[in-house]
Structures are given as C-alpha cells and as structure tokens.
Amino acid sequence: MKPVVIAAALAGLIGLGLFLAPMNRPPVNESSASRTEDPAKRQAKGAYLAQAGNCMGCHTAQDGRPYAGGHILATSIGTFITPNITPDPETGIGQWTEQDFWRALHDGKARDGSPLYPAFPYTDYTKVTREDADAIFAYLQSLPPVSQRNPPSRINFPFNLRPLLYVWRALYFEQGVYRPEAAKNDEWNRGAYLVQGLGHCNACHTARNPLGASQGNVLGGGQLMGSNWYAPSLTSLQEGSASDWPMDDIVQLLTTGLSSRAAATGPMADVVSQSLQYLTPDDARAMATYLKSLPGSAPHSRGTAPELTDEVDRQFRRGGEIYEKYCQDCHGSFGQGAPGVYPALAGNRGVTLASPINAIRSILNGGYAPVTESSPRPYGMPPFAQILPDEDIALVLSYIRNAWGNRGSLVTAVQVDRSRKGAQ
Template sequence: MASSDLVRRIVLLVVLCVSGGAMAQTGQDTSLVERGRYLATAADCVACHTTDPAKPFAGGVSIPTPFGQIVAPNITPDPDTGIGKWTDEEFYRAMHEGVGRNGENLYPAFPYDAFTKLSREDVLAIKAYLFSLPAMSQDNPVSELGFPFNQRWILSGWKLLNLRKGEMKPEPAQDDAWNRGAYLVEALAHCGTCHTPRDFSMGSDESRKFGGGAVGSWQAYNITPDPVSGIGDWSDDELVEYMRTGMVAGKGGAAGGMGEAVEHSLSKLPEQDLRDIVTYLRAQKPVRDPADEKPRHGWGAPSEDVSAFRGDETGDDPDGRAIFYGACSSCHGMAGAGTDDGEFPPLFRNTVVGARQANNLVMAILEGVHRTVDGETVSMEAFEHKLTSAEVAAVSNYVLKTYGNPAGATVDAAMVDELRRNAGEQPLVAKLAMPGLIIGVIVILALVFWLLTRRRRRSLR
C-alpha cells in the first residue's frame, strides 16, 4: 500500500471518529434540551417569567403578595440581565435551596420548597433548555416589599420552619403511576403551592394538604378526594378533561391562575401524565370543610326574572338583577343556562358560583376569563373598568342567590375594593410584624435605659 493511501485512510478514520463523537454529543445535547423543555412546561415557568410573549422567560411579572409585589427575574441566558453567567451549581442551589447567585435568600414566591424535590439531572435539563433559548436583554423592576419583609436575611427563619431540602425518591410500595404522579404534583407542577392553605408563617399547612389555598385574590380550590369539599365525585375522565381543556360541562371552567396553568402547562402534557396526577390525588387524605353542604357544582337551577328590566325603584343601591340582564345575560342566557356549544358556561351547577367564598366569581367579573388551548380561545369580558365596586357586589350577590350558593352572597363594595388590589388576605405574621418590631424596639430601649441607670447608680456610690 502506498504511503499516501495509508495517510489518507488514517486521516479519514480520525475525521470519522471526531465527527461521530460530535454527532453523539449533539444527540445527547438535543435530548437534554427536549427533556428540559418538557420539564419547564410541566413546571409552568412561563407563567411567572413572561410578560411579553415576544420575549419569553425575560421576566417582569409582578406577583402580588400580602407583603408587597415580588417581580419575577429574567431567566434567559442573557449574561447581564439574565442567568447567562450562572454555573450548574448556582442554578441547582437556587432550585434546591432558594439561594441566589450572590448568596442572597430568594423569596418563596419562587416555589423552591417544591423544586427542591427535583432530581439534579432534571434541574440541569431545565437549565440546558433555558440556555438553548435566545438571550433577552431586559432589566426588570425590583421587588417592592415593606419593612421588615424587604430584609432577605429573615427568610433564613422561614426556611428553618418550612424548607425540607432533598430530592424526591420513588416509594417502593407504590406503583409507577403513583410515583410519577407524586413527582408531578409535589415537585414539578408544585400543586400544593396554590392548593394547600398557609399557616401563620406562610408555610404550607400540611394538616390540610391540598385542602384549598389562595393566590392573591383568587381561591385555589380543594383538590383532595373528599366528595363534598374536594374532587371526590369527579370522574377520572372529567379531571383529565379539566386539566387538558380547562372546561368540564356541568362542573365549570378554569380562570385566573388555574386558567394560565391549563393554557401554558397542563394542556401540553401527555395524557398519561394527567392520569398519573389523578392517581396521586385520589390517594391523598380527604379534607372536608364542615360548612360545605354539598359539592360546589351541586348548586343552582335555571331562573329567569324579566321584571329585572324595570329596575329596582326601592332604593339607591345598584340593582343586581338589572346589571345581570344588561351585562351578563347576552352571553350566559336569560335563564343563566349558557350557550349550547359550551362557549359560555351555565351559571348554575358551576363550581365558581357554587362556592361559599365569592372571590373567584368577583375576580372573574373584574378580570374576565381568557385562555387558549389547541387554538380554541375562551374569553369573557373584563368589567374592572366598566362597573363600580358597588355594582360588582350587587351583580355578584344576585348571581349567587339566583344560580349558586347563597352563603357566598355577602359581597359588598369594600370587599370588591380589597379584591381589586389582588394581594390576598394578610396573614398573622404580616399583621404582627410591625407591632412586634415596635414592641421589640421599646423593650431594647427600656433595657438600655435600665442598664445605663444601673451603671450611673453604681458610679455614684
């Protein structure tokens, strides 16, 4: 064999080895990015980290809390305004320990108490996906929280009480469906962040796990298998349909944060994932609210009152009937029965109108309903700037008394004003923070005064 042929064959062999290795690496990278895309979708990262659809994950969403506004950061790979300079270890620490790149505590509006359960491989797959996206340069406003909650060091105390660090491991005694559902519910989809009530420290109240919580002014309903307060009388297919489309006939539709979760996350998951979620939720402890008489979708019947067109001449308060027939009946029907095609749901046997708390009904009137799934858009007009708080209260009470749970018909203008702020009920820790701080300062000053007085007396002896 000529030496030149031998050289050519050696060069060809080297090229094939190098290119083969590069192709294998590219295949691995693509697989990792696709895994990360799926995980980021299941975690609904886009909901909190996207304000402008043209700049996905660039942050800027203002999250209302009882302590102030928390602004979600830019998580694109931009090196200056995003996470482009973050290492794998820094990203993992943020997800698992709630610690930022500079060692600062992160606010738990970022649900790292759930994400700590993610495996290291999945955390780094999410990072790989985010780093595959275009870098978006976007400076976002800083979070605005009142003192002392703007002091991040106090979150060390919150973590001590509420953060249980550690990756989630499969339960050997449970089947694959249960374990997959547990990982989705507890870690990735962080369902408990919204659907579990909070205790005095704003940590999850595990004694009422999945028993219903609050997200700003919206209520996240009970998703335990209790047949009255929870989802116990929903079929598996109905629960899957609700997560896939945001709507189940005879039950109701998703709005607010749940509508966003359906649009951006749940509707994009494989059906098996949704069924695994159902499997896991079915296995949870039922949580019953003693005040609930029957399921939320069990209230109401068609009702038509044409006398409403004459209005209420008995007083100066807004007439809820007249407002309903003027602003609502054109879509929801004269008898509140909705439309035959389901585009506008009936108001009776509706999980929102049948709730004892009127929050979600009021918020739907104020903010409207907007979700798009598989190209189909469901939209309800927002009346935030068209109706006064007194008018919103009047029509809410009329709808609750006529089509739903009359126990919720206690809405007044002050309540609507509070819900408009969308900050949620102030927890005990927030109510006591400033008085406690003042008392602490007084005690410290009294102690200092006592010590100085004692020292002065000793010097006079």
C-alpha cells in the same frame, strides 16, 4: 401576631445563634444523573419540563422577552421582580453551572450560597430530580441570551434582613427529592411528582401564614400571593376536589381548561394556556390520577345562607332582573350554560365558594377560557366594571349564589368595592 413582632422574635433567635447554617454548605448531589445523553434530546426534555413547570409564567414580564425576567410578583412581605434566566453572562445565568442551578432548585440557595426568598418556590422544586434539573438547565442554556438587567426586588423591613431567612428555612423548609411511595403504582407516583414538585401546585392551592409559609391542609385552598384571587381547595368536595369526577373530565380540565363540570378562570386559565395543555397524555392522566386520589378534607363553610325575609326576597328579585338583562343570553334562564362554550352556574362550586372574590372579579374584569391549540379563540365574558355599579354586582351575585339549588351567603357592595380597588 403582627409581622413586625414575628420578625423581631426571629431576629432574637438569630441573636442566640439558633438555626444558623454555614453560608457555603457543601453542595448536594454533585454529579449529574446522566452524562451520555444526546445534547439535543436533553434540551428537548428540558424544554418539556420547563413548560410543565411553567417556568416562563414567572420569568417573563408582560409583553416581555421569554425567560428574561421582570415579572412583578406582589407578596405580603414586598414586591419581587423575577430574574433573567436566559444564558446572558452579565444579566442572566450564562456563568452558572449545572451545580449552581441544582442548588437553587434543590437547596434554595443563590449562586453565591446565600439563601433565596421562598417567593421562588424551592420548597416545591426541591422534589425535582437531579436529572430533570440538569435537563431544564441544558434547555435554558440553549436559549438566545437576552441582555436585560431587571430592577431589584423591593422587600419590606424587617424582611429585607436576609439572615432571617435561615430561621425561616429551619422552621418551614424540608429539603429532599420526591421519593416514590412503594404502595402506589408508577402512574400515581408520576402524578404526585408533577403536582408536588415540578408543577408546584401547592404554591397557589395552600394557605400561607404572614411569613409566606404554607399552613393548614396541603392543597386545601388559599389566597394567591399579591392577587385578589382565591385558589380553591383540591381536597374539599365543596370547592375543587375531583375525587368524584370521571378521570377523563379531570384530564380535560387540566389540558383545555373547560369540562362539563368546571372551567378554569383567572390565573389558572394562564397556567393551562402556558403549561398544562402541553402535557403528554400520559403525564396529564398521571396528574389526574393523583388529584383524584387526594383524601377529602372537612367541608369548607360557604357562609350563612340568608333567611328569606321580605328584604332578601326583594334583593333576589332585583338580582334576577339584572341577571335576565345581562347574563341569561349566555348562561341560560336556569343557569344551565352552554356545554363547551359558557359554563353552567347552577351547581357550580366556583359560584358558591365561601369567598365570592373569584366571581366578583370575573364580573368586574370579564375573562376568557384558556387559549389552547384545540381552542385558539375561546368564547369569553365581557367586563362589567364600567357597566354595573357595585350594588348591582352584589345583587346579581347574591341571586346567582342562591338560585337553581345553589346556596351561598349574600354578597355586599363593600366586597365588590374592595375587589374593584384591588384590596386583599
């Protein structure tokens, strides 16, 4: 169904008066969990939580001042410009109260009570406790104020009609702080809280419908909003599930971005650099415990592996020649890689995803493993966008996806061209 048709239907619901809520509903949970905590300790706790939630990742523009906003977030319904959340009274949140901040996270409402667009992931942040929300606010209020008035977001018609948000919320928003599962231990519940709430992993790793709402299996994989990247399923063994991994390997991937089984690339490398590497050992292990426990989902199709016809054999031989010239020195003659330096390609689930979009972007643009305290200058991959034409990139990827026991569909020059132009 086209978005305009969906929006028209939602507008009809509004016309009937369905789902509408008062603009200034009484705020939830007025009182802070703690008024006696030492302010310095509270701010330090908030700094850690803000980092664990990667708040700076969205609220800092490229080469911009931390938390001053201006980051551009392209989505299917428009382009959002993230706000300034430093304590500047005119352009930031200097006039906000703890209650205002709590309402934004928990209820998805602005300071004036109007509904926020779910590009701000309050659908996940609603699970954050009041105590943690207040600590984050205390930290943000301790930052140096930055006077930076960011341009307004540009929302496409008819999604710029804010009353539609009331219907969206009625259909897709379930408010509520995370409730621990009694049958699980404290470590598992802590991991679930971090993944489901503060870490808002669902925002990237779950597919979205045309209205920007999560659909399908939770953490079942999805295209990143406004980005030519695919966040793999964390429940499918053909994609990013870690249910069969040793615990230490999961922790290592989360905190360093590189393990013997996988490497973080693209947007996930940024998440590791900006956020996950700073987790305490206990929190990293808690997240790993929860991720390892996720129930498996149905295997995702990798596309139809090609029959070995004379033409396909010719393509593989040509792809092998390109691989030998440009890739073999780092990734090895058998795709074995170099442990801790260059990822293996043989048996690499990221290479054989149904969509080759991540692999295409890696070849076009290159990339680096996350920059972390333990690896401040990681080895990287150079970009080949100016070296290899679309046809050659398609050939070498088709070869890699079907060499050394890998099985995946062929990659076409059209797919490479679309990625080169930034098409979704």
